[in-house]
Amino acid sequence: MAEVTLATLAVSQTADVLVRAVARELAAAGIETPRVDAEILVAHAAGVSRGDLQHAALLGRPVLADQDQVDRLRSLATSRAERLPLQHLTGTAPFRHVELEVGPGVFVPRPETEVVAQVAVDEALRVVAERGSVVVVDLCTGSGAIAVAIAQEVPQAQVHAVELDAAAHAWALRNVDRLAPGVTLVRGDARTALTALDGRCDVVVSNPPYVPTGAVPKDREVAEHDPAVALYGLGADGLEVPRGVTRAAARLLVPGGLYVMEHAEVQDAGARQMVDATGDFEGIHTRPDLTGRPRMVVARRSSARIVEDSSS
Secondary structure: OOOOOHHHOOOOOEHHHHHHHHHHHHHHOOOOOHHHHHHHHHHHHHOOOHHHHHHHHHHOOEOOOOHHHHHHHHHHHHHHHOOOOHHHHHOEEEEOOEEEEOOOOOOOOOHHHHHHHHHHHHHHHHHHHHHOOEEEEEEOOOOOHHHHHHHHHOOOEEEEEEEOOHHHHHHHHHHHHHHOOOOEEEEOOOOOOOHHHOOOEEEEEEOOOOEOOOOOOOOHHHHHHOOHHHHEOOOOOOOHHHHHHHHHHHHHEEEEEEEEEEOOHHHHHHHHHHHHHOOOEEEEEEEEOOOOOEEEEEEEEOOHHHHHHHHO
């Protein structure tokens, strides 16, 4: 029997045959997770869940209803082989317990950022247990991923999110309206926004742009499709924007408030030095992502500078 290709996809073929054909095409194009991506694309084309697709594959059943779905699958698979982001093709991106709407013009949230969000969630829950409420700020929110996750997982939280870029803000607004309407979303500069909350926030979390100027992300999906404004942190070390975000965190946080910021795995020492240089934080340390790579700096707002300022 001839091997099924994208050109010979048909309605009558079983789910497993379709997935294997798409996976072969994606593997040949260098996609790192061809089987997973193939399952997601076939399910999306067929309008079924990935679980239902896997069930149909086990039973040897077809899942495509008509030629339009066949054509749709062929187009999706071809686009993914050309390294268009999977999330742009499906229009959604999973993040912790939610499905975010994403597309061109917004940074696609990554699994490593889920760990950054976890640190913020844990601290928010701790504060709620002590006081009954908590104020959390997400700077450079992008799609709204971290803000939405915190709002859903810590219902007692008062969550504020800031995004400057118009396209990203539009995506964040869609996600906030649909998933966490209690979040206060502001379009503005993360370095200067929310002055009314100065000294009142318990947690400030951020996944800012941090790629150094001149560096090119190794993944084509990132380099060619994520917006530059969400990638490049400016300056030779990529930490110019993060420096402004860190100063904003110092301004916003209460004494003892927690700051957590994502960075590249090669920036751990630079990120710690950046936070230390403000003179406003203590307990500065690096935490790993799920693979053990150093991917976030965590610190607490010290009270020393507040005392000095009030006595001057």
